[in-house]
Amino acid sequence: MASGGPPGGFPAGGPPGGIPPEMMGPPPPDHFFIPGPAMPAVINNLIFTSLAVIIVSLRLITRGVIVKNVGIDDYLIAGAAVRFPACCGVLLSAIVWSLENLVAGLLAWHQVCRH
Numbered sequence: 762m763a764s765g766g767p768p769g770g771f772p773a774g775g776p777p778g779g780i781p782p783e784m785m786g787p788p789p790p791d792h793f794f795i796p797g798p799a800m801p802a803v804i805n806n807l808i809f810t811s812l813a814v815i816i817v818s819l820r821l822i823t824r825g826v827i828v829k830n831v832g833i834d835d836y837l838i839a840g841a842a843v844r845f846p847a848c849c850g851v852l853l854s855a856i857v858w859s860l861e862n863l864v865a866g867l868l869a870w871h872q873v874c875r876h
Contacts (some may be wrong), residue, residue: 802856810849839849 825831826858 803853806849806853810846813845814842 821831821835821839824835
């Protein structure tokens with residue numbers, strides 16, 4: 762193995778001077794905090810995600826068990842129902858972790874990748 766890096770350090774080298782090793786900003790807080798103005802969005806997100814999962818589940822049960830006629834539309838709806846909560850989770854995390862921290866982390870990552 763070629764020498765030149767610190768023993769037990771970064772195999773590809775460390776970040777450039779002035780850039781902290783963590784790429785996404787400060788560590789997360791010890792508690793779950795939702796900013797006040799974001800609370801209506803979080804509540805709407807949880808309510809409509811729950812309703813969507815319940816309605817799609819009822820449709821799939823009806824078409825698969827009772828009617829016994831599952832079509833391509835049911836498979837597409839099931840796929841969308843699986844991806845919809847994931848999308849809502851990303852939206853919630855963007856609300857909770859504020860876009861400022863995300864942009865700051867991306868800018869730091871961009872600086873590291875540029876050098």
